Amino acid sequence: MNSMKAQILTATLLTAFSGALSAADPQLLNLVMPDAKVLAGVNVEQAKGTQFGQYILNQIQTHDADMQKLATLTGFDPRRDVRELLVASDGTPGSKTGLAVARGNFDVAKITALGTLHGVVTELYNGVTILEDPKSQEHGIAFPDGSTVIAGDLASVKGAIDRLKTPQPLPAAVIVKLNQWSNSQDAWGVTTVPPSSLVPTPKAGGNPNPMQGAFQNVQQAAGGVKFGAQVVFSGEATCDTAQNASTLSDVIKLLINIAQMQTGTDPTAAALVKSVTVTASGNVVNATASLPEDVFQQMLQFGAKSQSPAVRHKR
Known part of the structure; x- marks a missing residue:
């Protein structure tokens, strides 16, 4: 389960290092926790149209055997199927919680069948099937539909599923900042809190x-x-x-x-x-x-x- 999730997210991030961004997808933003303090986004749609985008895509194809296997078994290939990625966290130092949501084309039946074949635990939550790590069941991946994927710790995934029906929007000032950067950049990151607060407090002593x-x-x-x-x-x-x-x-x-x-x-x-x-x-x-x-x-x-x-x- 962790391997499948890691392959999806890692490949999406790598693929996204090129292309022209429009404003962050409002539907993806609606899935993000309303108290998110750190957010980052990338858009992969135009990656194939640039020299650098083609280079990154070729690196995934050449060096990532696990990704090739995933594509062969499920038909899912982030080089082709993922259009936009948004990740978010509440910024708590040392926290293992966070959320990643992506827009693309996903064969949910094939991906679910592959997960089940490899022992993934499935849970039906508010009408959406979550694929969970069989060892700890602390993280999960969910596909609300064939164009959306949600991944992260289980509480964050379930929270995003809840927001499908009951949106809890981010503060207006945060949305303005996100749109400012997502409109002008191909890959971007924003923290609305002091960056120094995102790392553990250093030990006392020393100069x-x-x-x-x-x-x-x-x-x-x-x-x-x-x-x-x-x-x-x-x-x-x-x-x-x-x-x-x-x-x-x-x-x-x-x-x-x-x-x-x-x-x-x-x-x-x-x-x-x-x-x-x-x-x-x-x-x-x-x-x-x-x-x-x-x-x-x-x-x-x-x-x-x-x-x-x-x-x-x-x-």
Whole structure:
């Protein structure tokens, strides 16, 4: 069960690294828990139309034997069948809860039959069948219809099923922020709470890091990536005061200068670092960076090679 869920979600995420996004699907947003603090979305619909999208799709086909097996057994292929993905969490540090919902084309009967064949537990909840992990029954996947999939911890999945009939919309300000980023980016993420609150509190003791302190003042953050002839990365951090935003901007610029000195003879890394621009306006800090699409693809290829078992063993 965990393997099936992981294959669906991982492939969807990888496939989505390209294409033109429209605003986040309202029907998917309606499935998200109303207290979600961290959300991310990707749209796969246009991935096949770009060089980089084709590259990612080919990587899935070439390297993911489990995904090929899933496609053969069920006819489900996220490279073809998934159109949009939205993930959400309440942002509790260390929490194992969360929700992923996707829009696409799913042969529910085949997928359910495959799960049953491999010992998956099924539960009928409010008219929707949930496929559950037979070992712990803590996580599940549900297909309310042939175009929607819901996955996550069992409580979150059941909550989303409840919202099919009784929507509990996100706050209006959050929806505005989501639409802002989903309209302009191919893949995006938003946190409506301080990023520092999303990680466990560090242990007491030790010398405080003044640079880290600048990031503690961030109250909200968002980021995204847009693919095309140029791969453009964008980020936004909202601080508690304009002064702290100015300080954060200065710290980021300092880190960029340090990075420039450490790029050495790597022209790609140097080009990426050199492209970064940082500005502060009021209490908001904006940053962008970009690389040509083919150069970014080469970067990923080099990274994949450096992480291969053979390369690691050689080192």
